[in-house]
Amino acid sequence: MKLLLLPSKNKKMLIRIVKLTISPEKIEDFKSIYESHMELIKGFEGCEKLELLQEKGRYYNVVMTYSHWKSEENLAAYRDSELFLKVWKTVKPLFCAKPEAWSMERKFEL
Numbered sequence: 001m002k003l004l005l006l007p008s009k010n011k012k013m014l015i016r017i018v019k020l021t022i023s024p025e026k027i028e029d030f031k032s033i034y035e036s037h038m039e040l041i042k043g044f045e046g047c048e049k050l051e052l053l054q055e056k057g058r059y060y061n062v063v064m065t066y067s068h069w070k071s072e073e074n075l076a077a078y079r080d081s082e083l084f085l086k087v088w089k090t091v092k093p094l095f096c097a098k099p100e101a102w103s104m105e106r107k108f109e110l
Contacts, residue, residue: 012070012071013048013068013069013070013071013105013106014068014069014070014071014072014074014075014103014104014105015066015067015068015069015103015104015105015106016065016066016067016068016069016075016101016102016103016104017064017065017066017101017102017104018064018065018099018100018101018102019062019063019064019099019100019101020062020063020064020065020091020095020099021061021062021095021096021097021099022061022062022063022094022095022096023061023094023095023096024060024061024096026094027054027060027061027063029094030063030091030094031052031054031063033087033090033091033094034052034065034087034091035052037083037087038050038052040083041067041078041083041087044074044077044078044081044083045074045077045078046069046070046071046073046074046075046077046078047067047068047069047074047078048068048069048070049066049067049068050065050066050067050068051065051066051067052064052065052066053065053066061096072103075103
């Protein structure tokens with residue numbers, strides 16, 4: 001059976017993926033802080049989806065935030081907001097490696 005990939009319905013949507021490596025002894029602190037801010041982040045204009053993913057195996061201290069934004073402008077507004085600065089300032093000391101981030105545009109979906 002051959003699958004047909006269809007062009008994405010919302011090409012302007014931006015998918016933001018951020019990889020964070022947390023100090024192993026601070027992972028529970030990080031999850032608690034992030035969880036307590038998720039509703040506020042999700043409520044930010046243009047945020048359509050927000051997830052926190054955690055590595056299941058031996059790199060359990062690696063997490064990824066996964067968010068969908070209506071536009072680059074919405075993401076930029078969030079990143080310039082007091083909310084972002086507050087959350088970032090709180091969680092940044094928990095990192096044990098430099099964060100990595102990607103802004104992705106969906107090209108195809110099934």
